[in-house]
Amino acid sequence: MTINERTTVSTGAPDRRERLTKAQRHAFWGSFGGWAMDGFNWTIFGLVLAPTMDTLLPRAGIAATPENIGWYGQISAALFLLGWGCSAIWGPIADRFGRKPAMMASILMYAVFTALAGIASNLWEWNAYRFLAAVGVGGEWAMAGTLLSEVMPERVRERFGGLMHSAAYFGVLAVSAVYLLAGPELGWRGMFLLGGIPALAVFLIRRTTPEPERWQENADARLQRSFWQPVVEVLTPPYRSRTIGNLLLLVVCVIGLWAGSTYVPTAMNNLSAYAGYGHTAAVRLAGVSSMTVAAFTILGCFAVPRLAGRLGRRGALAVLFALMIVGTVGAYGVAYPLHSIALTFIFLPVLGLGGASFAVFTIWLPEQYPTRMRATAFALTTTFSRWVAAAGTFLIGYGIHATGSLTVPLTLTAVVFVIGMGLVRLAPETRDQPLPS
DSSP: OOTTOOEEOOSSSTTOEEOOOHHHHHHHHHHHHHHHHHHHHHHHHHHTHHHHHHHHHHHTTOOOOHHHHHHHHHHHHHHHHHHHHHGGGHHHHHHHHOHHHHHHHHHHHHHHHHHHHTTOOSHHHHHHHHHHHHHHHHHHHHHHHHHHHHHSOHHHHHHHHHHHHHHHHHHHHHHHHHHHHHHHHHHHHHHHHHTTTHHHHHHHHHHHOOOOHHHHHTHHHHHTSOTTHHHHHHTSTTTHHHHHHHHHHHHHHHHHHHHTGGGHHHHHHHHHHHTTOOHHHHHHHHHHHHHHHHHHHHHHHHHHHHHHHHHHHHHHHHHHHHHHHHHHIIIIIIITTTTOHHHHHHHHHHHHHHTTHHHHHHHHGGGGSOGGGHHHHHHHHHHHHHHHHHHHHHHHHHHHHHHTSSHHHHHTHHHHHHHHHHHGGGSOOOTTOOOOO
8 A cells, every 4th residue: 555545535425535635645754754763763772782781881890791781781771661751741742732843852852862872981871861862762652653643534544553653663674774784884883873863854844744633623722721631631530541551551562572572683692602603793693683573573563454453452462462472482482592593583573573562552542542632641651651661671681680591581571471461451442433533
């Protein structure tokens, strides 16, 4: 399907169709581009974690052993998640001042601080930049998902939601390709400096991306409300129970993402070292592994709208959680302890497909809340869940440090997905329901 696909409108003529408007096309590409750049930037941190730790840990008087890299890397990941949790602030900003300005500000923030991470002189400075970059990173998904859901025609809203979410993994694919082709030459500092490029895109988004008419209709009334009113509404009946349900489901997704796919490059670095490969070959394999996961996550995002349409939002999420169980156990519980690079690559596609679970929420969350609080609900559930997940990832990091291996701690994250499959009924099923006004 192309961006110019004709869409059915209910005018009495049974098959009358119209093309997406120019504004709708710009909204899609603006959201797609912002989310793609988001994926580009967050992946840099995981992709170059090992070489970054190799440089910065000794400066702090810490030996750069695999155990220490795993331990301090997980602490850094937990700090990133804490920063992502702070990005909930973008929701009330978007509900009060508009989706587009909030999206542009979040892009600018993550681009600037990702680039600054490339000039960090010590571990703590690097972690501070990573934390601040995460505040921007976390806001982009909520802003782009909210804007797109409110602009797209109802008939294709579900489909374009899945397409938009795949953008992050196109960004992952792009940065992995850069690392594969030029990683040794750029080094970890050069990779982070590339993360500043999205700042330039803010000017293009400002010129081309429209503000949704749904939001503009009552903008004046929203300006008269308290800035925190949307937060109060999201956390009180009748929306409180679904908000808690979404938070718990997203905690499952985040722990799985950070413990599973984010550790793929580090695992591949370790496997390469065990196999006796040199630094350049290890970098190449880490890039290929990350690209493999990203490519299959893109395929999963393309499949999510159809899956969510046939099985419902709950059913689609349960299927993707099941795939994450198979991929996690296979990659870390079977292939990694066998030191098998080939077997790892057999399970990486499964891990990638399961990672598309986040795309379900790009479709599902906007359907659960009205316009006056939609961005706040989206941002709050997708960001506060990171705070809870940060504790889980910290425990995983401790497990890696204590056991001296990735195997047991990362394999045990499959249990989280088993629990998640039982929690899918905590959020309401919204299949075939229109976007609330």
